[in-house]
Amino acid sequence: xxxxxxxxxxxxxLDDSISPEERVRLNELIDEGKIDIxxxxxxxxxxxxxxxxxVSEPSEQMRDSFYAMLKAEKEQQTSMQDSQLxxxxxxxxxxxxxxxxxxxxxxxxxxxxxGNFFTPFQDYEQEMDQLSNQVMQMQKMMALSLLDAPxxxxxxxxxxxxxxxxxxxxxxxxxxxxxxxxxxxxxxRLASIDxxxxxxxxxxxxxxxxxxxxxxESPQIQVALAxxxxxxxxxxxxxxxRRLLDRQELDPTVRYKLTNTIAALKR
Amino acid sequence: xxxxxxxALMLKxxxxxxxxxxxxxxxxxxxxYHFFYRLNRRRDVSEDLVQGVFERILQYRSSYTANGSxxxxxxxxxxxxxxxxxxxxxxxxxxxxxxxxDQLKDEGPESENDQPEKEELKLLQLALDQLDSTKKQALxxxxxxxxxxxxxxxxxxxxxxxxxxxxxxxxxxxxxxIKELKGV
Numbered sequence: 001x002x003x004x005x006x007x008x009x010x011x012x013x014l015d016d017s018i019s020p021e022e023r024v025r026l027n028e029l030i031d032e033g034k035i036d037i038x039x040x041x042x043x044x045x046x047x048x049x050x051x052x053x054x055v056s057e058p059s060e061q062m063r064d065s066f067y068a069m070l071k072a073e074k075e076q077q078t079s080m081q082d083s084q085l086x087x088x089x090x091x092x093x094x095x096x097x098x099x100x101x102x103x104x105x106x107x108x109x110x111x112x113x114x115g116n117f118f119t120p121f122q123d124y125e126q127e128m129d130q131l132s133n134q135v136m137q138m139q140k141m142m143a144l145s146l147l148d149a150p151x152x153x154x155x156x157x158x159x160x161x162x163x164x165x166x167x168x169x170x171x172x173x174x175x176x177x178x179x180x181x182x183x184x185x186x187x188x189r190l191a192s193i194d195x196x197x198x199x200x201x202x203x204x205x206x207x208x209x210x211x212x213x214x215x216x217e218s219p220q221i222q223v224a225l226a227x228x229x230x231x232x233x234x235x236x237x238x239x240x241x242r243r244l245l246d247r248q249e250l251d252p253t254v255r256y257k258l259t260n261t262i263a264a265l266k267r
Numbered sequence: 268x269x270x271x272x273x274x275a276l277m278l279k280x281x282x283x284x285x286x287x288x289x290x291x292x293x294x295x296x297x298x299x300y301h302f303f304y305r306l307n308r309r310r311d312v313s314e315d316l317v318q319g320v321f322e323r324i325l326q327y328r329s330s331y332t333a334n335g336s337x338x339x340x341x342x343x344x345x346x347x348x349x350x351x352x353x354x355x356x357x358x359x360x361x362x363x364x365x366x367x368x369d370q371l372k373d374e375g376p377e378s379e380n381d382q383p384e385k386e387e388l389k390l391l392q393l394a395l396d397q398l399d400s401t402k403k404q405a406l407x408x409x410x411x412x413x414x415x416x417x418x419x420x421x422x423x424x425x426x427x428x429x430x431x432x433x434x435x436x437x438x439x440x441x442x443x444x445i446k447e448l449k450g451v
Contacts, residue, residue, distance in 0.1 A: 004432075011416065011431040014438075015409055043438050046445075049391055050410045052384075058300040062314040066292050066321055073325050074285050 002039050010040060014047050139165055140172055147175050152185040159188060163195035173199060177208040186218050193224050200232055213240040219251040226254075226261040235265050273337035281328045292321060295338075298412060299345055305407050306349060308396065319348050339421045342412070346404065346422060353400070394444035402437035405430055 002010055009026050012018035018026070029035040092098055139161055146158030159179065162172050173196070180192040199205045209232070213225050222244065229237040244250065245258050269275060273294065279287040296317055303313035323344050331340070395403065401423070408419045409430075416434075420427040 004435075007431050007435045008428070011435050014434070015416070017415065042442065046391070046438055046441055047410060049387070050395070050406070053305070053388055053392055053395070055301050055304055056310055058296060058314055058317065059310070062296065062300070062317060063292075065314075065318050066296070067289070069318065069322060069325075070285060070288060070292075077283065077285060 002035055002043075006035055010035075010043065013040065014044060136165060136167075140169070143172060144175055147179055152183075152188055155179065155183060155185065155188045156191055159191040159195045163191075163198045168199045168202065170204065173202060173204050173208065177205075177212065180208075180212050180221075181215050186220055189216075189218070189221050190224055193221070193228055197228055197231070206232060206234055206236075210234060210237040210240050213237060214243045216244075219254045222251075222254045223257050226257050230261050230264055233265065238262055238265050241265075274333045277324075277328075277331055277337055278333055280324070281331050285325075288321065288324065291324075291337075291341075295341055299341070301411060302342070302345060302407060303349060305395075305411065306400070306403065312352070316345070316348055316352060319352075320345050323348065335421065336418065339414070339418050342408065342414070342422045343424075390445050390448045391441070393448055394441045397444055398437055398440060402433050402440065405433040406437045409434055 006029065009018070009022055009029070012022055013026060026035070026040075030037050030040070143158045143162040143165065146154050146161070149155055149158070159176065162168065162176055165172060168176075176192050176196050176199075180189050180196065183189050183192065193209070196205050196209055200209075209225065209228055213222070213229070216222050216225060226241065228234075229241065241258050241262050245255060245262070250258075271290075273291065276287040276291055280291070299317045299320055300313050303316045304310065307313060320341065324341070395406075398406070405419055405423065408414045408422060409416070414422065416427050416430045419430045423430065
């Protein structure tokens with residue numbers, strides 16, 4: 001019977017993992033009679049005999065079951081991946097910041113679509129023209145309404161607004177000429193001359209200015225109109241200027257100015 | 268790491284490439300089946316246990332770390348699964364009890380000259396079936412599965428010396444049991 005203290009050596013010998021040094025040691029122990037070689041051989045034979053024990057083989061059923069399980073697991077994995085993706089998307093949009101940002105983006109896009117629907121981008125310039133026209137119309141409306149205001153400041157403002165209008169229509173010209181001829185405030189009347197000069201290309205303006213010369217009583221207005229006629233080189237005004245010159249009460253400075261103007265226009 | 272090594276395949280399975288488990292099944296199903304069959308001598312149970320091993324691999328694939336050998340890992344699972352099965356069914360059947368001798372006859376050598384050897388093997392199988400499960404597992408893993416003592420120690424969660432002792436004593440017990448069965 002082999003002593004337990006030689007287990008390491010014997011088991012190494014049995015599974016053939018014994019090192020050369022251990023083999024020498026084992027042989028020494030056998031030679032010394034401490035290990036019976038018959039016991040070792042008996043153990044070795046029995047260990048080897050185990051390999052001859054018959055064993056059955058697995059059935060095809062086992063393989064089929066495995067692959068069926070694998071297929072089921074793969075299908076489950078696919079559905080889980082899909083649901084995980086949906087969960088991640090849902091979790092992403094559940095975050096308050098993302099939700100707010102998403103809402104803002106939606107509103108922005110709705111605005112873009114609606115804006116494009118009502119005012120297509122290609123009509124932008126046309127829209128700008130329309131808007132510009134609308135602003136001009138508003139300016140005209142404002143000028144016309146303010147020219148009738150009781151306050152001279154308001155009327156002065158109206159005259160200034162009308163001078164900014166690029167294309168004054170007959171109503172504006174008529175209103176400015178009315179102001180020039182009738183407004184009680186000299187400053188307003190002076191401003192109306194400047195405003196009318198901005199629209200001097202309009203024949204009605206030039207005619208109105210000429211006709212206004214003889215109607216003026218203020219020396220400042222008379223001089224301003226004489227300057228205007230000179231600036232416009234309006235020869236048709238000579239008769240009106242002479243009519244004014246015939247007045248006995250005319251300021252000497254104005255008389256001098258009118259004489260020079262007539263002479264300049266006739267040159 | 269070799270892309271077709273057991274560890275590499277298992278890491279692919281862990282990362283979602285479940286088809287690679289088929290390759291591992293082809294490599295290990297017979298070894299596992301033989302291990303279970305020699306333990307319990309039941310084909311149906313052994314096949315179920317092999318299936319169970321691969322189910323557990325799928326179940327716990329995320330915890331696989333590839334530290335160490337895949338073969339020791341899969342046999343650790345196999346051993347644990349067998350223990351669980353034994354605990355659940357110990358009242359219903361004696362898994363380590365006497366085997367069916369007729370079945371042994373079917374599986375044994377065929378020729379008349381082999382009759383003495385056949386008788387010897389029958390006795391050896393009877394003796395093996397009477398070993399306690401721990402010793403029998405150590406012996407099976409060493410003799411049939413080709414594991415080194417160190418690997419068996421890893422599978423059985425014990426020291427290498429303990430494995431050697433179990434195998435040494437298992438063989439000694441087998442000798443005694445065979446003599447008893449022979450009526451010597």
